[in-house]
């Protein structure tokens with residue numbers, strides 16, 4: 106029976122559904138549970154929205170249905186509204202005609218469903234209800250909604266709430282969207298659900314961060330050029346309100362994205378900001394905008410400002426002192442080094458060894474020399490990427506389990522993720538300002554030599570495998586050296602290896618959101634870097650990290666620090 110009023114189909118004879126009775130009715134892929142109470146007849150989805158058990162086996166009291174498994178309660182006379190639990194069950198209109206129960210199985214139009222599902226998705230984020238986030242994502246996919254639209258909801262939920270501006274949650278969501286294309290079919294939703302879960306866990310119940318209103322850049326700074334030049338100065342002076350008002354003003358005025366980007370990147374490389382984080386966040390923010398559209402620039406870019414302002418200036422810490430002294434002594438002419446690039450030959454292996462194993466001064470000298478020779482920055486980035494990968498492959502995994510020191514895996518993975526972000530930055534804004542970022546990358550690789558396992562990395566004997574599932578199993582089994590040996594020896598299609606790394610990062614192999622963030626970021630960076638440099642080494646490095654047993658909780662370390670704190674001891678001061 107089909108009319109413009111719906112698609113009514115006969116579901117049961119009224120005599121087969123006595124008062125107090127229930128019956129399952131199938132219609133194509135639908136499973137509909139019919140209930141008859143003293144008052145009425147109801148039709149609802151048989152699958153409980155909680156964990157999918159059959160509602161037909163639930164308990165009905167009056168007009169209330171209780172699921173037998175975990176007691177979620179649904180009001181049958183209120184369209185399946187959920188009165189205990191997390192989500193309503195879908196109900197269907199019912200009519201009785203000529204002794205027959207008819208159900209209208211019409212699915213609402215996508216234009217009606219999609220806004221409801223987006224609303225439900227936001228509620229799910231507010232409840233950190235991963236199951237509902239996953240269900241809403243899949244339902245939206247069924248309607249043909251692109252994953253970028255789902256992610257946009259995560260951005261508009263998370264970005265305004267980030268207390269100190271950009272953080273790992275938004276970076277993770279960006280990389281999760283990037284990784285989705287490496288999955289097949291419906292599983293493409295997996296990394297996106299992971300990213301949405303990280304956003305909600307990190308930002309749930311936070312108020313929106315107050316933001317200054319945008320200013321008119323020309324009125325305040327006389328010209329756009331002066332306004333753009335003022336931005337890094339304001340960041341340097343830690344003038345948060347003025348800097349964010351200016352950034353918002355530049356966006357509102359319609360200044361070209363590449364000019365805004367260069368101002369942001371220049372401020373980032375004025376110092377080695379935040380152990381590389383602001384550079385990574387800048388990369389992710391522009392990647393996100395290319396997925397969801399520049400019209401969201403104010404939402405996505407303005408939180409970069411507080412992150413940059415509050416980031417540690419690593420060049421002011423003792424860590425960088427020797428390297429910077431070498432830099433000051435030499436005072437390289439960055440303009441000249443940018444202009445000088447040519448096709449000169451480059452001993453990339455010697456360069457790699459010097460930045461990996463040389464002193465601070467030797468690492469600086471190695472970079473300065475090749476730039477003075479005119480070696481292209483791309484070649485230098487490639488060699489530095491391989492050195493960064495080796496650093497991850499040499500990392501002393503035992504350090505991560507030792508709560509008496511402050512360093513661990515996360516301090517080393519940034520070598521690769523920073524390098525990948527810098528590669529992006531250089532590709533869009535090659536300039537003397539960005540060349541400073543290359544010096545920072547070399548310092549970073551060199552500085553983290555202290556975390557190598559004694560004796561350096563074990564030689565990897567490639568273990569030939571053709572099935573990418575074997576690599577994934579190795580990650581799940583927490584076998585770091587076996588994982589990198591399999592990646593080295595992988596003989597199947599490379600896309601399948603990419604997929605295994607993406608899945609290893611997106612599954613539940615990590616628990617703490619910060620670990621998931623680094624797993625996803627490192628996996629994504631390694632895939633890109635491996636492609637660009639034409640080597641498996643970045644993926645081997647990421648595989649070793651993903652498969653490594655890691656310290657995921659920080660309570661013991663926090664307690665040890667607190668003991669020192671109450672004794673007034675400063676770090677690095679000794680007993």
Ligand code: FES
Nearest residue numbers: 153155156172175
């Ligand atoms: S499956 Fe119904 S309440 Fe859990």
